[in-house]
Each structure stands twice: as structure tokens, then as C-alpha cells.
Amino acid sequence: MIHRECGVLKTTYEADMALYPLPIARWAVGVFAVLFFLVVPLTVHEYYLSLANLVWIAIIGALGLNILVGYTGQVSIGHGAFMSVGAYTAANLATRLGSPWPVNLLAGGLMAALVGAVVGIPSLRIKGLYLAIATLAGQLIIEWTINHVTFISGGVQASIEVARPRVGSMVLSSQRDMYYFLLVFVALAIVGTMNLVRSRVGRAFIAIRDHDIAAELIGINIFRYKLLAFAISSFYAGVTGVLYTYFLGIANYEQFQITVSIDYLAMIIIGGLGSVLGSIFGAIFVTLLPIGIRYAMEAFGGVFFSPQTVLNLIPNLRLMLFGALIILFLVVEPDGLNRLWRNIRNYFRVWPFAY
Amino acid sequence: MRHHLAIVTAVILAVGSLLTAGPSHAQAKSEIVIGVQCDRTGPTQIVGTVLCPAFHDYIALVNSKGGVDGHPIKAMEIDHEYKVPPAVESYERHKKEGAVTMAVYGTPQIYALTAKLTEDRIPGTSPGFGSAAAADGGRYPYIFPIAATYWSQGAAAVEFVKKQLGGNLKGKKIAYIFYDNPAGREPIEVIEDLAAKEGFQLKTFAVPPPGVEMGAQVLDIAQRFRADFVIAHLFGGAPSVSIKEFKRVGYPLRKVVSFVWGAAEANIDGAGGFAVADGYYAMQFAGVGTDYPVLNEIREMYKKQGKEPPKEMASTVFYNRGVLIAALHVEAIRNALKAKPDGKLTGADVKGGFEKISNFTLGGLVPPLKITATDHEGGGLVQIWQVKNGKFEKVTDWFAAYQDVVGKHIKEAAKK
Numbered sequence: 086m087i088h089r090e091c092g093v094l095k096t097t098y099e100a101d102m103a104l105y106p107l108p109i110a111r112w113a114v115g116v117f118a119v120l121f122f123l124v125v126p127l128t129v130h131e132y133y134l135s136l137a138n139l140v141w142i143a144i145i146g147a148l149g150l151n152i153l154v155g156y157t158g159q160v161s162i163g164h165g166a167f168m169s170v171g172a173y174t175a176a177n178l179a180t181r182l183g184s185p186w187p188v189n190l191l192a193g194g195l196m197a198a199l200v201g202a203v204v205g206i207p208s209l210r211i212k213g214l215y216l217a218i219a220t221l222a223g224q225l226i227i228e229w230t231i232n233h234v235t236f237i238s239g240g241v242q243a244s245i246e247v248a249r250p251r252v253g254s255m256v257l258s259s260q261r262d263m264y265y266f267l268l269v270f271v272a273l274a275i276v277g278t279m280n281l282v283r284s285r286v287g288r289a290f291i292a293i294r295d296h297d298i299a300a301e302l303i304g305i306n307i308f309r310y311k312l313l314a315f316a317i318s319s320f321y322a323g324v325t326g327v328l329y330t331y332f333l334g335i336a337n338y339e340q341f342q343i344t345v346s347i348d349y350l351a352m353i354i355i356g357g358l359g360s361v362l363g364s365i366f367g368a369i370f371v372t373l374l375p376i377g378i379r380y381a382m383e384a385f386g387g388v389f390f391s392p393q394t395v396l397n398l399i400p401n402l403r404l405m406l407f408g409a410l411i412i413l414f415l416v417v418e419p420d421g422l423n424r425l426w427r428n429i430r431n432y433f434r435v436w437p438f439a440y
Numbered sequence: 441m442r443h444h445l446a447i448v449t450a451v452i453l454a455v456g457s458l459l460t461a462g463p464s465h466a467q468a469k470s471e472i473v474i475g476v477q478c479d480r481t482g483p484t485q486i487v488g489t490v491l492c493p494a495f496h497d498y499i500a501l502v503n504s505k506g507g508v509d510g511h512p513i514k515a516m517e518i519d520h521e522y523k524v525p526p527a528v529e530s531y532e533r534h535k536k537e538g539a540v541t542m543a544v545y546g547t548p549q550i551y552a553l554t555a556k557l558t559e560d561r562i563p564g565t566s567p568g569f570g571s572a573a574a575a576d577g578g579r580y581p582y583i584f585p586i587a588a589t590y591w592s593q594g595a596a597a598v599e600f601v602k603k604q605l606g607g608n609l610k611g612k613k614i615a616y617i618f619y620d621n622p623a624g625r626e627p628i629e630v631i632e633d634l635a636a637k638e639g640f641q642l643k644t645f646a647v648p649p650p651g652v653e654m655g656a657q658v659l660d661i662a663q664r665f666r667a668d669f670v671i672a673h674l675f676g677g678a679p680s681v682s683i684k685e686f687k688r689v690g691y692p693l694r695k696v697v698s699f700v701w702g703a704a705e706a707n708i709d710g711a712g713g714f715a716v717a718d719g720y721y722a723m724q725f726a727g728v729g730t731d732y733p734v735l736n737e738i739r740e741m742y743k744k745q746g747k748e749p750p751k752e753m754a755s756t757v758f759y760n761r762g763v764l765i766a767a768l769h770v771e772a773i774r775n776a777l778k779a780k781p782d783g784k785l786t787g788a789d790v791k792g793g794f795e796k797i798s799n800f801t802l803g804g805l806v807p808p809l810k811i812t813a814t815d816h817e818g819g820g821l822v823q824i825w826q827v828k829n830g831k832f833e834k835v836t837d838w839f840a841a842y843q844d845v846v847g848k849h850i851k852e853a854a855k856k
Contacts, residue, residue, distance in 0.1 A: 143525075249555070339622070
């Protein structure tokens with residue numbers, strides 16, 4: 086938020102520990118809440134809500150990955166696989182036991198956390214690229230297991246249909262219903278992450294990222310906190326997988342392949358490693374930019390080319406433009422969109438009296 | 441700092457102009473929209489870059505003749521790179537633009553959209569991919585495979601092998617080499633049932649993704665298992681590799697029959713050309729070659745506009761499949777308009793239109809499908825073509841096999 090801090094006179098510990106110490110920031114959060122919970126869903130077309138829903142799912146996943154990669158400094162290429170663990174846990178519970186979605190959601194998250202902690206064990210001995218390859222192995226092993234063990238995958242098709250979630254007597258099926266359903270979890274995930282990273286656990290994560298030997302010397306249990314980071318990150322991934330499953334009505338193994346892991350990694354790198362807002366920016370950017378480029382091409386492509394050529398050009402040019410824009414943004418600001426945003430904010434904070 | 445600001449301002453302006461330049465164009469009242477999903481840039485682009493232009497060519501042909509009962513058809517294409525989230529976006533966009541039928545592309549995509557299609561009551565087609573269980577129109581009312589599913593292809597392959605081996609499979613050895621993903625494994629249960637029924641020995645050989653390394657499996661088939669016939673079910677670049685490998689170990693290609701995704705000119709060219717692949721059998725759900733009246737009409741249409749026919753037409757297998765998919769959508773719309781001449785079609789009307797398709801053959805390019813409210817596959821008809829004399833030659837006419845066994849599996853799947 087663009088505002089100037091003044092008159093901050095804290096007299097209690099509670100005031101000092103508040104998530105938003107300034108009233109204006111609290112009001113801004115309130116305005117955003119009203120905007121997204123009331124104004125947007127009641128005014129825009131369902132199509133735009135479907136875009137929002139894809140963004141919501143991406144935000145939760147990106148937040149989870151950022152906890153691990155951005156805050157704890159442990160590279161992971163297995164995020165998509167942890168999502169599939171959550172998705173199949175929930176789908177199996179829903180179809181075999183008929184359990185309600187809150188139970189499945191929690192179980193999916195916890196199962197993913199467990200598997201994530203196991204996959205994270207190599208992080209105790211290896212770092213950086215080596216750890217990336219170890220998590221890549223985790224991704225492939227989980228993919229293979231789901232693909233081949235019919236007890237988990239529910240048959241050779243490796244896809245399990247799941248009934249729509251119910252709240253009371255209401256079945257959530259339209260994009261508008263899903264919008265609310267997902268938005269609740271997005272809010273929880275954002276608030277949860279913001280609080281996590283300023284807690285004792287979060288500070289331990291950051292200490293490990295900055296220098297793990299130093300962290301160990303000041304008494305941080307590396308073993309515990311590295312695995313905890315993997316578990317928490319995978320919990321987010323598992324929840325993302327469960328929400329995705331309920332969003333689509335099906336858990337399918339091809340929805341969680343390695344390209345998904347890479348997409349999420351791209352989101353947090355573009356958005357900004359080690360920042361909550363960066364995860365959100367990155368998720369929005371990666372999800373919506375290709376769509377925005379397509380709209381632009383549809384609007385202007387016909388001016389230069391025949392319709393058949395435009396159809397062939399759109400997807401190819403979109404890929405190229407998308408790649409070019411990622412490079413451009415990272416060259417302009419290597420620390421990601423979050424840093425770009427902070428620069429703008431800092432500029433306006435003193436505007437027009439810079440120096 | 442200032443140049444950062446300039447960039448950000450430019451981006452904000454660009455986004456703002458995008459939002460205002462969005463889909464605000466009004467539609468002609470009687471236009472009928474088909475939502476077309478496509479993969480021209482993803483892992484299956486060798487299919488999409490030919491199949492999608494063919495779809496548009498056929499729609500252009502229909503429109504050049506005045507549309508369907510005077511209603512112009514608009515095929516709105518969105519490329520999804522074979523990814524699921526863009527396919528969801530594409531579906532919602534098509535729905536917003538008023539699409540009454542959707543040509544979905546890709547197995548994960550049709551799975552992801554099944555629930556939505558059913559809730560929104562819009563028919564979606566999955567020719568040659570998706571779940572074989574979707575042939576059951578009672579269980580999946582809005583999903584239309586409209587071509588032989590992998591189960592029907594498996595049954596047809598066994599029938600073909602039986603004919604090639606003299607009408608009796610007792611004691612014969614058949615190898616099934618497949619891409620190790622759900623689509624590759626899907627037909628195994630049907631082929632296993634047929635092995636028990638016909639008394640042949642079946643051995644399966646999995647090729648792990650991405651399917652470029654299968655020397656060991658092919659050597660095993662040729663030297664150790666010594667298969668009497670091979671049924672291949674591979675995707676992407678894998679069929680070309682399999683042809684090369686069979687050639688290398690000296691296994692005769694006239695003892696190999698491939699499912700529909702290893703059956704195109706691109707697969708043969710990838711293996712080194714038609715001379716190399718001589719003898720290879722390929723299964724088809726659309727006619728092959730350039731010798732069909734509808735293709736002549738498309739060439740005529742281009743000639744009238746003073747243009748050369750598109751180069752995609754040379755890749756006849758994928759091109760003709762694109763024409764088949766487009767033609768079946770148009771035929772469903774035509775049937776729906778017969779029942780509702782005012783042109784205000786809904787998805788449910790077009791679903792009814794699909795279920796009235798029968799004996800629509802387009803001069804032999806489309807099999808004589810009979811799609812009903814319970815059978816959305818239309819009979820599971822395929823043709824077998826062989827690589828011979830530098831081109832594909834037709835070996836069998838349209839046929840379906842062991843529909844009782846396939847039907848049993850569809851029923852079992854519907855109970856789940």
C-alpha cells in the first residue's frame with residue numbers, strides 16, 4: 086500500500102506485533118476484502134471469475150513453494166507431485182469413504198506434508214542443484230507410483246471423479262460458487278504465510294536460507310526445520326491439489342506432471358523469492374499474461390495477417406512474447422515483481438519531495 | 441527509478457487497453473459458435489498444426505455454401521499447449537461467446553472438463569483420446585468420443601491379427617507394446633479378455649515416457665518372445681522410433697499393426713520415409729489419402745479464391761481427421777436445426793443432434809457411424825491401411841470387432 090508512516094507510537098506489545106501496525110494499511114486490507122468478497126463476484130461475468138479461480142489455485146501453490154524455496158532456500162522441483170498426493174488422497178477418501186470435503190482437504194494436506202517431509206530428507210546433506218535433482222527424483226517416483234498402483238489411482242485411467250463439494254445443502258458447482266470456496270482458502274493461506282514467516286519458525290527458515298552453518302551455531306535444529314519447511318510447503322501443495330480436484334471434479338494424473346512443478350517455480354522466481362506478495366504477483370502474472378497476450382493478438386493480429394495465419398501465429402507468438410516478457414521483467418528487476426512494486430511504492434512515499 | 445516507473449505505467453496502460461478491447465463485438469443473430477481447443481505449440485503439435493487448419497477449412501467450406509440452413513458457423517479456436525488450466529479458461533471463454541458444442545482436444549483436458557460440460561449441458565467431443573468408458577451415453581450424457589475408443593481399437597486390432605494369422609489365434613503369441621501412461625494401458629484389459637477368449641498368449645511391453653528408447657523391448661519381442669504379431673500403441677515421436685527399431689532387429693513390419701496415433705504420414709516420415717516402413721499396418725478412424733469429394737471441394741474453394749490449397753492437406757491422416765471432427769459437429773448442428781429451425785440452439789439441442797448422426801459418410805472419409813443416446817462412440821469402426829508402394833493403401837473396409845467384450849467393459853466402468 087502506498088502510504089506514509091507517521092505518528093506510530095506503540096505503547097503495548099500487542100500493537101508492536103500487529104500484522105498491519107498502521108490504520109491505513111488495515112483499512113486498505115478491508116477495502117480489498119470487500120472488493121474481492123463482494124464487489125468482484127457480484128459484478129463481473131462468470132468467465133472472469135473462472136480466471137480468478139485459476140489464479141487463486143496458483144496463489145496457494147506458489148505461496149507453499151515460496152516458503153520452501155524463497156524463505157528456507159531449499160530448491161524443489163517436486164511441487165506438482167505433492168499436489169497430486171493431496172489430490173489422490175482426497176479423491177480416494179471422497180469416493181471410498183464418502184467423507185466430506187473439509188476432512189478430505191485436511192487429510193490431503195497432511196498426507197502431502199508427510200510425503201514431502203520424506204522427499205525432503207536428502208536436503209539434510211545436499212543443497213542447491215543437487216537437492217533440485219533429488220526432488221526431481223521425488224517427482225518422478227510419485228508420478229510413477231500414481232500411474233502404476235491402481236489402489237491409489239483408482240484404475241488404469243488414473244483418474245477419479247469426485248462429487249462437487251457441499252456446504253450445508255448447497256452444492257458448489259458454478260464458477261461463482263467456486264470463487265468463494267477458493268477465495269476463503271486463499272485468504273487463509275496468505276494470512277497463514279504472513280504470520281508464519283515472522284514467527285520463530287519463519288525466522289529459523291530464513292536463518293537456514295541465509296547461512297545454514299551459522300544457523301546451526303546459534304542453536305537452530307537444522308534437521309527439524311528443514312523437514313518442517315518441506316512439510317509445510319507440501320501441505321500447501323496438497324491443499325492446492327485437493328482444491329484443484331474439487332474445482333475440476335476429477336483427479337487426473339496428467340494434471341500434476343513435471344511441467345506443473347516448473348510453472349510454479351517460474352511463478353515464484355518472476356514474482357520474487359521470499360515474499361508473500363511476490364508469490365501473488367507471480368501467480369497472477371504466469372496465469373493471466375498468456376491470456377492477455379492472446380486478447381491483444383486477437384484484437385490486432387487481423388490487421389497484418391489473414392485469419393488462418395493469425396490462428397497459427399497466436400499460440401507461437403504468445404509463447405515467444407511470454408518468454409521475452411519474463412526475461413524483460415527479470416532484467417529490469419532481478420528480484421522479481423515484488424521488488425518492482427516496492428520500488429514504485431518507495432518512490433511515491435516521498436513524492437514529490439524526493440531529496 | 442524513473443524508467444521503472446515508465447515501464448510500469450506502460451504495462452498498466454496496456455492491461456487497461458486489453459480489458460477495454462476485450463470481446464465486445466456483437467454477434468450476428470443466427471451465427472452458431474463451435475468452441476475449438478487446439479494444441480499447436482505443445483507436446484502433440486505434430487497433430488494440432490494439421491488437424492486444426494483442417495477443421496477451419498471444412499467450416500469455411502460450409503460457410504462458403506451458405507452455412508447450415510443459412511446459419512453461418514463460427515469455429516472459435518484457442519490453443520492450450522496441452523495444459524489443463526488454459527483448457528479451463530478456453531472452455532469458459534467459449535461458453536461466454538455462446539458456443540453450443542465444443543471440440544475438446546487432449547485426454548487430461550477432456551477429463552478436466554467432463555464435470556463442467558455435463559453441468560452446463562454442452563456436448564464435448566473427444567475423438568481418439570479420453571476415456572473409453574465415455575462411449576456410454578447414459579453415464580456421460582455430454583461426452584462424445586465419436587470415433588473408435590482405445591477399447592474398440594484393441595478389439596479391432598485382435599480381429600485384424602486373427603485374420604492375418606489364418607483365422608485362428610490358438611497358441612499364437614501376440615506382443616502389445618505401449619506408451620506407459622493411462623492411455624497406453626487402457627486397452628490392456630480388453631486385449632487380456634480376448635486372449636482368454638481366443639486362446640492366444642499375450643505379453644505386454646511398456647515403453648516409459650518420452651518413448652524414445654525402446655531397443656530392449658523390441659529386441660525382446662523379436663528375439664526372446666518371438667511374437668507372431670505385434671500390436672503397437674504409441675504416441676508422439678515413439679511410433680517412428682518403434683518402426684526404426686523393428687527394422688533394425690529385422691522384425692518384419694508386415695507383422696506390426698499400430699493404433700491410431702502411430703498411423704500418420706508424420707510418423708512414417710519420422711522413421712525415415714515410406715520406403716523404410718514398407719509393410720507397416722496402421723489403424724485409422726478417418727479415411728486416408730486425398731481422393732475424397734469433400735477434399736476436392738476444399739481445393740476448389742481455395743482455387744476460387746485464387747490461392748493454392750494449404751500445404752497441411754499433404755498430411756492426409758491428420759488433415760482428414762480434422763475434417764471428420766468438424767463435419768460431425770456441423771452434422772450435429774444440422775440435425776439440431778432440423779428440430780429447432782429458429783436457430784436458437786442450446787447445448788442440449790446439439791447433444792440431440794449428435795445422437796441422431798447415422799449414415800453420414802462424407803464420401804467414405806467418415807465411417808458409417810450410428811451415434812445414439814446410449815452409444816456415443818458410434819459403433820467403434822476403424823479401417824486398417826498399410827504402407828505400400830510409397831503410400832498408405834487400404835487393406836480393410838470399416839469394421840468393428842468383439843463389441844460384446846467391449847460393451848461388457850463399458851458397462852462395468854459405468855457402475856463405478
